Amino acid sequence: MSEPASIPMTSNTKMLSAMVGIGIFCGLLIVLTYEGTLPRVERLRAEALERAIFKVLPGINETKTFSFSDGQFIQTDQSEGTVIYAGYDEAGDFKGIAIEASGQGYADIIKILYGYDPINQIVIGFYVLESKETPGLGDKIEKDENFLANFTALDVTLDDTKSNLINSVIPVKSGTKENAWEVDGITGATISSRAIAEIIDKSAKQWLPIINQNIAQFNE
């Protein structure tokens, strides 16, 4: 913007001090709000996660959190770091595992939770924890019934060595799903729906072998 020539320039020091002053004040406000809301935000998040675990592992009654270190799963109370959630039914029998996974979507990182049934070797549930996908298009990954139906019995069978999936989870064009390991995409949300298939594929390849090799540890 052009100022009239008669107005003298403000000194650099004044400009700098104004910006720094406002910056410090704004920073303080943000930190205070963050600290103030953090306990409640964390509680709400934990509750939402709990609800999501029950959603992706239908029929369970109780959950336990496990962390993986030094080649084995250890039960923990912390939900920080890399943890998975094991679900048990009323009789206390081990039913399945909920795994958090994330990956690049269309707008930002998508964070999901999916339920794995190690007995039948299928993915039995899926829930979006965090996504900034376009409302009306990309966010169909949370609502589209046909898409969500992909994750009621998605085949993730491991090979005989229990170290790799027999078939990778692959995204296919909407309406062309033929095999149990394919994820039917969404028209108008191609990138977001492909992203989900890729996130599950990557996470399944990482987690399922170690889960199956240590499956006995969840029954203890």
Place this chain on the structure above:
Amino acid sequence: MSESNTHTTTSTDEFIKGLWRENPVFVQVLGMCPVLAVSNTAENALAMGLATAFVLLMSNILVSILRSFIPKEVRIASYILIIATFVTITDYTIQAISVDLHKSLGAFISLIVVNCLILSRAEAFASKNNLGKSIMDALGMGVGFLFALFCLGAVREILGNGTFFGLQLFPDGFQAWIVMILPAGGFFTLAAWLLIFNLVQQRKEAS
């Protein structure tokens, strides 16, 4: 913008003008990104309107208080800093209110920073007027923006989803107009409201 201070205006005038005569959406056509993007349901529209109004009010207050302290050369940068701060605060607050609400608005909260309505009120009004008037201006503009967003959201949700605040309005046989939820529907609805608004305005001027 007609912020002419040729005749003295009262605080009430500053409030009223934002509601109708200088409505930020229907007259000034400002802040179109959130208007078109987040008005697909009445609830989203209401939440976005409230969030924007809050940021507008707080930034107007701070800009008005600091108006003699901020050098002209760095004023826009300062305003953006102030606006961004309140947007971040709003973001945390919404997260603390409801995870679901944050999930449905998440992508757009941070975009309030670049809502030209807020920057324009800081630049055109709050930086030139006292605190009282700036508050009234922000309240008027904020409520006007909320009202406009709600008008769009309600129409789009009713036609595009057959519901109003999630309540089923029509019998099962109703075929929802999916296009109304999509971006194109936002343009259609905005055009329709602008038409109605201008017709009313013309009638008023003619009589």
